[in-house]
Amino acid sequence: MAWEPRIIVIACQWCTYQGADLAGSLRYSYPPTIHIVRVPCSGRVEPEFIAEAFRRGADGIFIGGCHFGDCHYKEGNYKAIRRFKLFKRLATDLGVDPERIQLEWISGSEGKRFSEAMTEFDAKIRELGPNPFKGGA
Amino acid sequence: MSKPKLAFYLAGGCGGCDMSIVDLSEALVDVATVLDIAFWAPTVADAKYKDLEAMPSGSIDVGLFSGNVRNSEHEHIAKVLRDKCKVLIAFGICAACGGIKGLVNLHTTEQLLETAYIDTFSTDNPDKVLPQVSYVENGKYELTLPALMDSKKLDEVVPVDFYVGGCPPHHTHVAKAVNAILTGQLPPAGSWITMGKAVCEVCDKNPVLQGKPKTFAKTVKRIYEGNPDPNTCLLEQGYLCLGPVTQGDCGSKCPSVDIPCRGCGGPIPGVKDFGLRAVSAIASMLDNEDLVDQIPDPVHLFYRYTLPSSFLGKRLKR
Numbered sequence A: 001m002a003w004e005p006r007i008i009v010i011a012c013q014w015c016t017y018q019g020a021d022l023a024g025s026l027r028y029s030y031p032p033t034i035h036i037v038r039v040p041c042s043g044r045v046e047p048e049f050i051a052e053a054f055r056r057g058a059d060g061i062f063i064g065g066c067h068f069g070d071c072h073y074k075e076g077n078y079k080a081i082r083r084f085k086l087f088k089r090l091a092t093d094l095g096v097d098p099e100r101i102q103l104e105w106i107s108g109s110e111g112k113r114f115s116e117a118m119t120e121f122d123a124k125i126r127e128l129g130p131n132p133f134k135g136g137a
Numbered sequence B: 001m002s003k004p005k006l007a008f009y010l011a012g013g014c015g016g017c018d019m020s021i022v023d024l025s026e027a028l029v030d031v032a033t034v035l036d037i038a039f040w041a042p043t044v045a046d047a048k049y050k051d052l053e054a055m056p057s058g059s060i061d062v063g064l065f066s067g068n069v070r071n072s073e074h075e076h077i078a079k080v081l082r083d084k085c086k087v088l089i090a091f092g093i094c095a096a097c098g099g100i101k102g103l104v105n106l107h108t109t110e111q112l113l114e115t116a117y118i119d120t121f122s123t124d125n126p127d128k129v130l131p132q133v134s135y136v137e138n139g140k141y142e143l144t145l146p147a148l149m150d151s152k153k154l155d156e157v158v159p160v161d162f163y164v165g166g167c168p169p170h171h172t173h174v175a176k177a178v179n180a181i182l183t184g185q186l187p188p189a190g191s192w193i194t195m196g197k198a199v200c201e202v203c204d205k206n207p208v209l210q211g212k213p214k215t216f217a218k219t220v221k222r223i224y225e226g227n228p229d230p231n232t233c234l235l236e237q238g239y240l241c242l243g244p245v246t247q248g249d250c251g252s253k254c255p256s257v258d259i260p261c262r263g264c265g266g267p268i269p270g271v272k273d274f275g276l277r278a279v280s281a282i283a284s285m286l287d288n289e290d291l292v293d294q295i296p297d298p299v300h301l302f303y304r305y306t307l308p309s310s311f312l313g314k315r316l317k318r
């Protein structure tokens, strides 16, 4: 069977998750390879979650949070970006392709942007091919 | 009651963990009166592998394994000890998580041998002779050496009952651990022998313990840059201290002399991947995202003692 990517989207419930909902209501499509996990805030995302997703075979991981100034817990997204950048440096040094992980701010009103971002990320992961961790976990 | 039998083995380690037992000094005299040392190689007792191999299964009460598993000999003795010991303890951070010497996994064995035996400035090896696993001398005498492999923590090779952190474990902690073993007051199998508190929780510099608010680090500093204020948390001053995620059984030894904790105590309870949790803790304490780029060499900083226990580290591009 041809390989199909598995993409995990970790979405803040107040923004990106609502954006996904809106995309659905407005009938903007996005690829079926996207699997959304809802979290209370992007600041809840631990680097361990990303590693665990890789361990279980995810090919790409996308984290969506509120725009700066909009986080319901004020600074969760600031914390998220610092953690994300540091994790990305560490993972890159360990041989992970940094293109497989992405962080973006998508609000609840950006249904269209959500569908575009998912389509672009899916295309990128297809280009990169299967997760190199697969089969060895 | 007969004295409990103890075995101690130094695998891919430095002997520091042996010293932490010897450092019990006066207490060790006591220990020796209450413990029967069945095997302690290669540092303290004159015991041979064949003596250990000849012992009946389960005849040793407690085995302390120090150092990581780095070659076929370590792996073999780990299996022998597992069979002979009722309780097997990964003693020290090398055995528990791979230790400093787990950083060898950043390189292939070939790269390491080439550096050590060919490339180094002081090496004179025109025929480029490298250590061989087996060599026949005079056409008849076979000489062998253990085969090198990637560095592993002990539980990648055999099941481990308990873990003790530290590089080496501080002797006060060793005394507590030995006492717990002797009195049978051990935690549930598979856990760390620890007081369960982070280095920060026992650190005099902790602002929270002084009733002050925590503040973010506004710079990132290397240890040789400036002199830290002895009364202020090192992390707040920009020295990347891993106290928040490290078990504090040492009693916060490094911060008490103005040196940031590097994580030798092992991960605080509930943390599977030390390096990733350290990334999370340190990133959360930085004032802004630009500081992230100023952290030099994150792998050596965050995985200094635990690289073999990292999942991402297992798929290194080398």
Ligand code: SF4
Pocket: B012, B013, B014, B015, B016, B017, B018, B066, B067, B068, B091, B092, B093, B094, B095, B099, B100, B166, B167, B168, B169
């Ligand atoms: S944990 Fe530290 S002291 Fe113990 S063997 Fe390893 S390097 Fe040596």
Ligand code: SF4
Pocket: B199, B200, B201, B203, B204, B205, B206, B207, B232, B233, B234, B235, B236, B241, B242, B243, B244, B252, B255, B260, B261
């Ligand atoms: S971060 Fe380091 S210096 Fe600050 S309180 Fe924790 S252990 Fe002490």
Ligand code: SF4
Pocket: B166, B167, B199, B246, B247, B248, B250, B251, B252, B253, B254, B255, B260, B261, B262, B263, B264, B265, B266
């Ligand atoms: S402060 Fe940290 S690095 Fe220093 S001895 Fe304690 S646990 Fe190890």
Ligand code: FES
Pocket: A012, A013, A014, A015, A040, A041, A042, A043, A065, A066, A070, A071, A072, A073, A074, A076, A077
């Ligand atoms: S609430 Fe959405 S990122 Fe914090």
